[in-house]
Amino acid sequence: MLTREKQAPELLKEEQVAETISGGEALIKILLAEGVDTIFGYPGGAIMPIYDALYGYQDKVNHVLVRHEQGGIHAGQGYARSSGKVGVVFATSGPGATNLITGLADAQIDSTPLVCITGQVFAHLLGTDAFQEADVISISAPVTKWNYQITDANEIPEVLAKAFYFAKSGRPGPVLIDIAKNAQIQKFEYKGYNRCDHVRSYRPKPIVRKEYIEQAAELINAAKKPFVLWGQGVMLGAAEQEFKAFIEKSGIPAAWTIMGAGSLPSDHPQNVGMLGMHGNYGPNVLTNECDVLIAIGMRFDDRVTGRLDKYAKQAKVIHFDIDPSEIDKNVKTTVPVWGDCKETLPLLTELIEPKQHTEWLQKFKEYEQQEIAAVIQDELFPTSEEMTMGEVIQQLNDLTGGEAIIVSDVGQHQMVACRYAKLNNTRSNITSGGLGTMGFALPAAIGAKFGAQDKTVVAVIGDGGFQMTLQELGTIMQSGVDVKILILNNQFLGMVRQWQELFHDRRYSFVDITSPNFVTVASGYGIAGKSISKREELQPTLAEMLAHKGSFLLEVMVTKENNVFPMVPQGCSVSEIRLK
């Protein structure tokens, strides 16, 4: 693991003497100049010159050898999301590059900054169906913010500078740079590296228009029942403090999307919970009662809004977003506040009157009481013999105190983890939100740990999702990274089973999944593990897992046919949310 001493060198100065080096070596020097400390990758024929250059820099940058390129890119995502830096991923041409596509799509829809470097066949072989040739630029175009193919080493410094600039500025996203093998080998005059901070065709963020802020403040000051929805934009804009200041001065209740969780601590009195299909009762119902809806850095995903023509029709909508294409995309906005929320929120906070919406906030509390009685009590403190997913998360909260980074996969356990995990800090909830990629959590947790080495990282995964990328146990074994793996095993592909139960007359079509002995699998990789099925074992083994030096796999057998509630059935309005 990279130690603190291994700091990246200073940016090269322009007056530095030019040197003749290979494209591959220039690439590594550029990554160091960009402050890259960790690369997730997998070598192969067409990227060998870059790996050859990397060999000479092993003391300056940490390369994590993954077991599959998909694992590599999810690790890069986890790293980016826990650290706030750009994740860097290496893969070879052809299958190496195509294995990145799922991760690129995931990073694109969840706005995660990545720079992926793929090898490509020699330029003279392009288009000849050469060995391990794939048209990566065309394949990845719809799932990248930008991509570019380099066929001449002289392009490398400028293109890489743009790649990092595009990846992290504005609305972040994944960038893929495809480098032909000849350009990696080619010696050229490397004149040093200058970061990019302006491209004429690219506007990362606008100049804030004060009149929109004024209009927003006017609406908020006049509102009787204002309601804030926040998403990942708060975190991406590093505006957690500005957001908190706004919330506390305005007194407005605030609910989050799963991508936004953690930007305001779970126990903040104005944090009223989770939005969306499996979100909390109050936030969903009251979306259709509020008079002013203030959306901050969120994009009104269909899983959040339910049926659009019955979504917050009574409310004036204020939408804060850095991406103008999100404004009026799904929900018609009364006041669009286009800009970086780190700049717009303080301006707004200044203009609003300090208020306390006590009665309105009380309404959320009343709905919460109903939800506790109908759902939460039984989920977190069950009286049934079998364990529930919720009680596992609840016990985990007690032990971590909300300080851990929770990485979840996709499915029922994800909804339970997002609903019940206590989060004290920003960047502590990492999940595949938009794309819903099963198999995300294990590799993302590895990356998250590399990105936040002083944090405990717990990967909460279902029995299905774990089997999609469990080869990354090999990465854990070899790198020695400390990841706590918590498998919530209900012996089903639970979310699909839940839908089959509710909407397909219990016709359980291919959701009955068998699993290997996970503890034995882990031990094959030298990873300690335990499997439990009794409640009295839960607290002590969770404590054992957290106290264990190094990675640990804990499988908890939970009740087989539990459903996640509340639920907004597909095609229904958020106010038609069901408690059972």
Add this chain to the structure above:
Amino acid sequence: MSNQQQIDRQEYNITVYTENTIGLLNRISTIFSRRKLNIDSLNTSPSEIEGIHRFNIVIHETEEVVRKLASQIEKQVEVLKVYYNTNDDVIWQEMALYKVPTDIIAEKALVERLLRENGARAVVIRKDYTVFETTGHREETDNLIKVLQPFGLIEFVRSARIAIIKDSDGFNRKLREFERKEPGHEVIENEYLNSRDKVFTM
């Protein structure tokens, strides 16, 4: 699709100013194809500024759809600016070529008159065939097909539409703004958001 949506659909001319880079055509076309939308006509050409490319795209859709398409296109990092206009807002032309057997043309005076009426111009005259060219709106070029069909039209081809926006000042001034690190409001502001003042009501 509801009746109302059918009624609201009309031809829109999307004008895109871009950098001249490989792969951008693919990025732009997938913005349409991923929504299962067909492009009626697409033309790429240089613009009045060296190094800046101009796309003219024609699509028959509702304004709502076209606005979202435009904002998704403008989001591409190599795209400078996108405009969309109805046919009323632009001056547009399409060119068509018609290949007809020369003997029939030569024999029948009627054909010559019809061609003249339709503003067609002979580009090539050979013993076996003659190629006529005409420029105009879709109805006009379509009309000449019908006219020439009875006389053994051998081959027909029509170009993509090119269109000039009536109240555009060109792109030179805008580009100078783009090249600045801190351009003024007007240039970077999404045109759609600019007109939002009208939408806002208390």
